[in-house]
Amino acid sequence: MSGNGVKKVAEMAAKAGKGIDWSGMAKLLVSEEARKEFATLRRAFDDVNHQLETKFSQEPQPIDWEYYRKGIGSKVVDMYKEAYESIEIPKYVDTVTPQYKPKFDALIVELKEAEEASLKESERIQKELAELQELKKKISTMTVDEYFEKHPQLKQQFDDEIRNDNWGY
Numbered sequence: 658m659s660g661n662g663v664k665k666v667a668e669m670a671a672k673a674g675k676g677i678d679w680s681g682m683a684k685l686l687v688s689e690e691a692r693k694e695f696a697t698l699r700r701a702f703d704d705v706n707h708q709l710e711t712k713f714s715q716e717p718q719p720i721d722w723e724y725y726r727k728g729i730g731s732k733v734v735d736m737y738k739e740a741y742e743s744i745e746i747p748k749y750v751d752t753v754t755p756q757y758k759p760k761f762d763a764l765i766v767e768l769k770e771a772e773e774a775s776l777k778e779s780e781r782i783q784k785e786l787a788e789l790q791e792l793k794k795k796i797s798t799m800t801v802d803e804y805f806e807k808h809p810q811l812k813q814q815f816d817d818e819i820r821n822d823n824w825g826y
Contacts, residue, residue, distance in 0.1 A: 677702075 679699055686692050720741070726734045792799075792807075805812035818824070 683692070683695060686695055720738075722734055722738050725737075795803075
């Protein structure tokens with residue numbers, strides 16, 4: 658990859674890193690183990706980004722052939738210069754990204770669907786938890802009629818058992 662190509666990759670990686678909402682993702686984590694793994698991922702990402710920004714974004718220093726001609730001699734330096742300039746570094750052709758990009762995009766869609774389902778389930782569980790907390794507070798003073806008011810299916814079940822002379826034994 659040419660120096661210019663590497664610089665472009667480093668610039669793109671830096672832009673991609675700035676677009677990541679790390680704190681937003683961190684808020685979604687529930688377990689301590691997930692937080693540790695997330696911190697490890699972020700450190701690794703930052704390390705790679707730092708290397709891309711420092712090592713690969715800089716252009717190499719041009720060779721001062723005249724300096725070496727004075728110290729070594731023209732013939733040897735000209736031979737090295739000719740050999741150096743004849744080297745062709747092959748350009749990197751990305752054959753992997755087109756192959757995996759559709760799979761990655763499909764996974765992102767699946768991830769968003771799973772996130773939505775998870776948020777809906779979390780909301781349902783929070784609602785149920787609030788109802789249970791309320792029930793816990795009122796249980797000692799609640800009447801059967803008040804309980805059946807909130808759970809009519811249980812009242813129907815008990816009425817059916819009594820009507821069918823099923824007393825549970």
